[in-house]
Amino acid sequence: MILSIVRNNSKRLFFLLNVFLFILNSIILFHQQSIQTCVNTLDSHPTTRQNDIDNNDYTPRLHQPLTSLILRGLLVFFPQSQEQEYLPELLWFYRSWLEMMQQEPFIWRTDLIIYTEKYTLPLQQLGCIYNRIRINKGELPQCRVFPYQTLDFRNGTDEIDKTNMYLYQQFDKNRSMALMEYTKKYPYIDSINIIAECYPSFAMYDYILRTDIDVFLTKNFGHFVPHKDTLLVGKGGYSTAFSARRLTRIAKDMNWMYANITNIGSTWYGPPHIAQRIANFSLEAVLHLSMNEFTLPERQGRLGDVLWPEWHFGVLSMYGTHLAVNHLIVAENIHIGLATTLLDQNTDTKDLYDIEKNNHLHLHCWHTFEPFSKSLFKEGRYNHINPSTLMNDTSASGYAMRLALESRLMSFGGLRQALLTSKALPNS
Incomplete structure (x- = not known):
């Protein structure tokens, strides 16, 4: 009896393993064909590639209009x-x-703009106002929440009710239906x-x-x-020699131009208008990729990270x-600056002078187990640290750690009160 069960389980496992190997082999063959197609077509559309691009053309240029009223949205x-x-x-x-x-600068205004399904209690407690665009340049900084209907929960047969909540969402029904079908997972x-559809909610800002x-x-x-x-x-980490060649070939397939920059x-x-333009074209490219460059098992997430980093649906x-x-x-x-030392910077750097000397504007939690790690923070591994001990730590690691710990210790009401007083008086 026991031997029979073992044999049956072994047969079942053997069968499942063969099915998995068959699927994986089919996907590998699919991508090998893509490689050959890439090699054969690299020179077939010479007008779509600009080979004389100089990366210095994309040096990020910043300025400080300290006396001008600047509106920004996050x-x-x-x-x-x-x-x-x-x-x-x-x-x-x-x-x-x-x-x-x-x-x-005291005359600048920077709003936090959150697109989400519901106006929940935490957002209300943070002082976020609901479904109200900025109409006054002098208005104090606000946390603004706009209702956004995610693609997962859209009914492909109905339009979004623009007479009710979704006043500032430009709904593209055909694109939504295609995205629902091909990017469901x-x-x-x-x-x-949100950048493609919600332009009316952020068009009034100078920068987003x-x-x-x-x-x-x-x-x-x-x-x-x-x-x-x-x-x-900012800086990305998705590019390999294989994916770079493949994306070049795909641009040719789409009859798109190609500037030969990578790791965006x-x-x-x-x-805002440039961001929306990029978002609309990005969605068009996403659909083309989903339909033509990924198999159904990949789109359904069945393979996990097996093909990372060469080609990955994630x-x-x-x-x-x-x-x-x-x-x-x-x-x-369009004018693009490759801000690879300004945006998306690591949170685990220990150099006390790194943020200041390199003008880092923005830190991003990459996958790491070195401090500051977002996964370890959420597990409570840093709860023993008193943020006041980090006041003089100017490293990216120390800065991120202090602010994260303070955000956990402060009440929602405390954060809200800090917002209300953020522009109450000119900076001394």
Whole structure:
């Protein structure tokens, strides 16, 4: 009896293993064909590639218009359905916003703008106002919440009710239906879609920062903006020689131009109209990639990280942005600054002078187990640390640690009160 059960289980495991190997082999063959296609087509569309690009053309240029009234918006997507997981990140980002404004010129205004499914109690307790755009340049900084219907919960047969809550969301029904079908298992598409669809809610700002929420603004962000009509992009970590060649080939398949830059980060800082243009093209590229460059098992997440870092559905939005930015640089002459030392900087650097000497504007929690690690913070591994002991630690690690710990210890009401007084009097 026992031997029979063991044999049956062994047969079942053997069968499942063979099925997995068959699927994996099919996917490898699919991507090998893609490699051959890439080799065969690299020279077939010479007009789509600009080979004389000089990376110095993309040096990020900043300036400090300290006496001009500047309006800025910090745009984030907050997945309310996963509030318990992401609320700590929102709180430390909120705390860093308050810290940054201490160094900001008094006449500047920087709003925190949150797109989410529901106006929940924590957002209300933080003092966030609901569904109200900025109409007055002199209004004090605000945390603004706008209702956003995520792609997961859209009904493909109905329009969004624009007469009710979604006043500032431009709904593209056909694109939404396509994204629902081909990116259903991809969790990060809404962070780009808010920029594409919600332009009326942020069009009035001079500059926006499109960012994830597991980030910290530094004090440097308080007094630097991109030069003129330049949009800065942070540093990414998705590119390999294989993926770079493949994305070049895909641009040709799409009949898109290609500026030959890579590792474009998830953070954008610049004029709203340029950000929206990039977002719209990114979504178009995401759809093309999902339909033509990934198999169904990959789109359904069945393979996990097996093909990382060469080609991975988990960074689909990064590939889409890569194609969009490369195309728009050449096709529409948009101005991009590669802010690889300014945005998306590590939170585990111990150099006390790194933030200041390199003008880091923005720290991003990359995957690490060195301090500061967002995963260890959420596990309570840093609870024994008193943030006051870090007041003089100017390293990225110390700065992030202090603000995260303070955000955990401060009440929602305390954070709200700090916002209300952030511009009450001119900075001394």
